[in-house]
Amino acid sequence: MQQITEAISNPKVKRAIELAIGPLLLFALWWIAFKGQLVNKDLLPSPVDTLRDTAASIAAGKMTGDFVHTIARVGYSTLIAVIAGVPIGIVLGAKAAIYRSVEFLVDFFRSTPATALFPLFLLLFGLGDFAKIAVAAFAAWLVIVFNVAYGVMNARQTRILAARSMGASSLRIFKDVIFYETLPQTFVGLRTAVSLALVVIIVAEMFIGATDGIGHRIIDAQISYSLTDMYGSILIAGAMGYGLNLMLLMIERSFIHWSGK
Template identity: 75%
Template sequence: MSSLISAWFGRQNWFVYATGPLILLFVWWIAYFFTLVDKSLLPSPFATLFDTGVNIATGDVMNDFWFTFVRVFYSFAIAAIIGVPLGIVLGASDRVYRSVEFIIDFFRSTPATAMFPLFLLLFGLGDFSKIAVAAFAALLVVVFNVAYGVMNARQTRILAAKSMGASRMQIFVDVIFFETLPQTFIGLRTAVSMALVVIIVAEMFIGATDGLGHRIIDAQISYNLTDMYGSILVTGAMGYGLNVCFLVLEKYVIHWSGK
């Protein structure tokens, strides 16, 4: 994976990627320097970065980073393992999908945070309830995208395979499966972001003692603003890193997409 990421960024202009973070720091510094936001509510970006660097070097932040990452990984893995085959089965039959479309869309449209009380009642305050609610939210995204990809596979290629005498299994494995991959990756990329969001919120409000969500809310309560903003930056870096990993993997796995 590291070689793929290196290859991806190696062909790009690093200045282009540095522009966004530099603009963010510049706007933050302007807001701080000219007191556009009360300095008691917005610390200096450089003080925040220094404090965050120290916390990373000492391993303080990375401990919470690891707990959050593990929860996100388990949530996403459950969603992907169940969601991909379920989406394929549902998408293979338009009648079957339409019969459960309301259930999928209803819960997909329901904010995951509204499901917290239910999952707390079912699974208690432990890690399992956090992982379960995040997996549930991510699962619906995966199922929807995979089923959509199967139902919208290019009919010309399917008809071409049928005309050459391919069996239904051969058509599914050699045509539909590959046609579905671009939409499947979109679903997986969206699902991992959804899992991260739900896990962070769950760590804030569902009895967590570790994780970046707990760290952010704890720093806010204790008014340690540099730690709070720094933890938010670390959380954003995790989300951005996961997204980049999926973009790179998608580029190399389905390099033929759109052709």
């Protein structure tokens, strides 16, 4: 008993237990709903069958192609959003008057559901991959612009004033003070943008003429009434989003160790 207590008190073991609680709770709720027939049994398969069939599909490589296509689209859209969004966010945040002049446009489109823009992007770019990537990139771009601009505008004035009092130029202040001050807020925007891009890409794969991707797999399984495949694909999509967010959090904690100090 003492050995078990010591093992549980180990920080790594304790952290592993904490991380396992969420998935186990989801499995337990799903099992209760299935066994208790709280949901029509024709609409909710067993979690055991779903996990078994999903594992078999992954092992056979049936999901690999769809996973790769979806993650690639999310990666392209996020990269476009970062390249186009960070410089514009810096420019807008550097001058409050400039930001206020375009604040309505940024907030208006940021508040507009990205899915409502599908018809517009279809007219502009057609049914190919570029339309899906473009609409996801646009949605992610708005989030990044807003967060970068907010980070620049709210950089700690005490550090900026200290740099100015030591005779630092505006370029030096931006490079050595403002840039690092805005990184935490930039990463907040990046994590939000990646999650939003994934949502938009999955929905686009469902309804905008896709022939591959996790979204297409979900809707295809729903049409063919392959429930374990449908629920398994949904779990894969959720795991994809969780994994991307976790990866960005790890990068943030590694490189922005001064955040909040």
